[in-house]
Amino acid sequence: MCEGRRQRQGRKRERGFTLWFTGLPCSGKTTLADAVAEELRRRGLRVERLDGDVVRRTLSRDLGFSREDREENIRRVAFVAKLLTRNGVAVLTSFVSPYRKMREEARKEIGDFVEVYVKCPLEVCMQRDVKGMYKKALVGEIKNFTGISDPYEEPLNPEIVVETDKEGVEACVNKILRKLEELGYLPTKGC
Numbered sequence: 001m002c003e004g005r006r007q008r009q010g011r012k013r014e015r016g017f018t019l020w021f022t023g024l025p026c027s028g029k030t031t032l033a034d035a036v037a038e039e040l041r042r043r044g045l046r047v048e049r050l051d052g053d054v055v056r057r058t059l060s061r062d063l064g065f066s067r068e069d070r071e072e073n074i075r076r077v078a079f080v081a082k083l084l085t086r087n088g089v090a091v092l093t094s095f096v097s098p099y100r101k102m103r104e105e106a107r108k109e110i111g112d113f114v115e116v117y118v119k120c121p122l123e124v125c126m127q128r129d130v131k132g133m134y135k136k137a138l139v140g141e142i143k144n145f146t147g148i149s150d151p152y153e154e155p156l157n158p159e160i161v162v163e164t165d166k167e168g169v170e171a172c173v174n175k176i177l178r179k180l181e182e183l184g185y186l187p188t189k190g191c
């Protein structure tokens with residue numbers, strides 16, 4: 001047997017998973033997913049990020065924000081996340097993903113799926129307005145904007161809920177890491 005193969009067989013294969021962040025625009029999905037990704041990389045995991053803004057410019061640049069297009073966007077993301085997950089990668093996705101039905105489809109397709117509801121009151125998200133999108137949506141310059149002119153369906157049974165108006169970034173990150181440890185996706189610190 002070649003040396004490389006022997007080495008690979010001897011190493012315990014990491015169990016892949018998808019950490020799926022969902023929430024209103026400006027609730028904190030990208031911030032938290034980036035922070036958790038950094039910590040997972042520090043702990044030696046193979047990590048990939050799929051972020052709404054990036055995917056909208058690349059994989060889904062042909063799509064808009066109708067219900068149909070939003071569904072198609074999530075379908076594509078779930079497909080990519082599934083491929084990575086089954087190859088032992090820790091995948092962190094950050095999409096508004098407003099429809100319960102699509103998140104459930106993603107859960108079914110991916111299997112090792114951990115849903116993080118990034119919860120934050122609409123008023124706080126509107127105050128944050130990181131990219132000035134709420135302002136534009138309020139005056140009608142942007143149509144179909146989640147929270148203003150499009151629905152957001154709250155998760156009913158997410159594995160994790162973080163309340164970003166009450167808990168700081170570090171507290172949210174720690175809560176997520178603890179849950180991943182509890183679910184057996186992450187060795188407890190110090191192991």
Ligand SMILES: Nc1ncnc2c1ncn2[C@@H]1O[C@H](COP(=O)(O)OP(=O)(O)O)[C@@H](O)[C@H]1O
Nearest residue numbers: 025026027028029030031032130164167168169
């Ligand atoms: N606990 C928290 N978790 C995440 N973001 C927070 C938190 N508290 C304040 N923020 C701020 O809220 C904003 C969230 O922006 P962003 O992560 O781009 O949101 P989203 O990706 O959900 O649209 C950032 O400016 C971030 O610094």
Ligand SMILES: [Mg+2]
Nearest residue numbers: 029030052094
């Ligand atoms: Mg974002």
